[in-house]
Amino acid sequence: MEIFDRLESEVRSYCRSWPAVFNEARGSYIYDESGRPYLDFFAGAGSLNYGHNNPELKAELLDYLIGDSVVHSLDAYSVAKRDFLQTFGDVVLGPRGLDYKVQFPGPAGNNAVEAALKLARKYTGRETVISFTNGFHGMTLGALAVTGNSMKRGGAGVPLSHAATMPFDNYMDGKTPDFLWLRSLLEDSGSGLDAPAAVIVETVQGEGGINVASAEWLRGLSALCKEYDILLIVDDIQMGCGRTGPFFSFEHAGIEPDIVTLSKSISGYGIPLALTLFKRELDVWDPGEHNGTFRGPNPAFVTGTAALNTFWRDDALQQQTLAKGELIEARLTALAEELADAGAHVRGRGMARGIAFTQEGAAKQVSRGAFERGLLLETSGPEDEVAKLLPPLTATEEELEQGLEIIAEAARDAVKIPQPA
Numbered sequence: 001m002e003i004f005d006r007l008e009s010e011v012r013s014y015c016r017s018w019p020a021v022f023n024e025a026r027g028s029y030i031y032d033e034s035g036r037p038y039l040d041f042f043a044g045a046g047s048l049n050y051g052h053n054n055p056e057l058k059a060e061l062l063d064y065l066i067g068d069s070v071v072h073s074l075d076a077y078s079v080a081k082r083d084f085l086q087t088f089g090d091v092v093l094g095p096r097g098l099d100y101k102v103q104f105p106g107p108a109g110n111n112a113v114e115a116a117l118k119l120a121r122k123y124t125g126r127e128t129v130i131s132f133t134n135g136f137h138g139m140t141l142g143a144l145a146v147t148g149n150s151m152k153r154g155g156a157g158v159p160l161s162h163a164a165t166m167p168f169d170n171y172m173d174g175k176t177p178d179f180l181w182l183r184s185l186l187e188d189s190g191s192g193l194d195a196p197a198a199v200i201v202e203t204v205q206g207e208g209g210i211n212v213a214s215a216e217w218l219r220g221l222s223a224l225c226k227e228y229d230i231l232l233i234v235d236d237i238q239m240g241c242g243r244t245g246p247f248f249s250f251e252h253a254g255i256e257p258d259i260v261t262l263s264k265s266i267s268g269y270g271i272p273l274a275l276t277l278f279k280r281e282l283d284v285w286d287p288g289e290h291n292g293t294f295r296g297p298n299p300a301f302v303t304g305t306a307a308l309n310t311f312w313r314d315d316a317l318q319q320q321t322l323a324k325g326e327l328i329e330a331r332l333t334a335l336a337e338e339l340a341d342a343g344a345h346v347r348g349r350g351m352a353r354g355i356a357f358t359q360e361g362a363a364k365q366v367s368r369g370a371f372e373r374g375l376l377l378e379t380s381g382p383e384d385e386v387a388k389l390l391p392p393l394t395a396t397e398e399e400l401e402q403g404l405e406i407i408a409e410a411a412r413d414a415v416k417i418p419q420p421a
């Protein structure tokens with residue numbers, strides 16, 4: 001471990017929760033260099049929906065590499081990109097009646113968000129973007145300006161501007177009608193809110209604490225955007241690619257966002273790839289206006305195409321995800337009832353679930369205890385008050401039961417630790 005301490009920046013973070021050196025990974029398991037297995041309920045923060053080194057995807061990738069096929073090509077046309085676009089159109093967009101164009105904005109989620117924000121501003125000629133309390137959209141300055149977390153915002157070093165925060169669904173504990181504040185500001189020419197270019201929203205806030213927006217709230221937001229001619233951006237970077245069941249996390253609400261961001265599991269293999277999707281009429285970019293070196297990662301196109309072919313040509317994965325999500329919810333609900341004194345309660349949709357605690361430090365302690373017992377489990381929320389479960393969608397029921405049992409043991413131990421004075 002010495003080299004990490006000596007050479008790697010203090011900014012490193014996940015490794016502090018999981019002091020192991022990982023080497024191999026297969027399916028729902030990751031192994032440290034001594035061969036100790038860890039059940040992975042973190043799944044690359046949602047980048048490994050199909051597990052580690054999925055064999056179907058790996059076979060396609062290996063064939064591609066062995067054949068000396070082109071790996072890097074900026075945004076030149078390549079066979080791998082053509083296959084990906086064709087498959088994405090046939091398997092994802094076509095069946096859902098979505099007439100989106102596809103932009104490859106750079107490899108990470110934040111690149112997709114930056115492109116979405118820039119395009120919305122260019123198209124509308126307006127500057128302000130509405131975001132929501134506890135939203136998370138990435139670490140680059142534009143994305144950070146629409147992110148809630150004060151610690152992350154503090155790292156910017158410059159004012160984060162051209163954004164306005166509104167209450168997310170249930171932020172006011174159900175006491176205030178939805179969108180009361182936003183609608184009042186939009187209606188009042190004296191409110192001080194400049195006409196917004198766009199609204200950016202997650203349907204389930206992953207980093208913000210597994211806060212779920214109801215389908216009704218999402219429909220209300222979409223209708224409000226239409227009424228005031230504001231573009232609706234759904235950031236599906238963490239909740240897309242099947243995490244909540246359907247391919248896009250907004251499908252159950254029956255809304256059609258103007259712009260959608262995808263990354264994390266879109267390559268299916270943990271290889272960086274991001275997409276910004278937008279309605280055809282929004283494609284007002286000039287050639288090269290949003291550029292970048294890593295916008296044609298062909299190995300990611302190959303695994304991304306294989307993932308769509310393997311998992312999205314029928315609805316089997318979606319049905320399994322919904323069923324497994326219910327299993328997780330049932331186990332967590334029973335645990336939360338048992339630990340009601342620690343203020344435990346359950347949140348989530350599909351296979352994005354969380355158990356939140358009002359007892360300070362409990363969720364962190366659950367994550368620590370889980371690691372000691374061989375399970376990777378992240379925390380989320382502004383105070384790290386939620387133990388967050390993002391198992392691979394391909395995890396077996398047995399693996400889920402095993403992981404949930406570890407969480408239950410770790411949680412029972414965690415709540416015994418007295419609260420700090």
Ligand SMILES: Cc1ncc(COP(=O)(O)O)c(C=O)c1O
Nearest residue numbers: 108109110136137138235237238
């Ligand atoms: C909803 C959402 N948007 C954007 C991002 C940023 O993605 P990246 O870390 O790849 O830049 C994340 C990352 O967790 C995310 O969850």
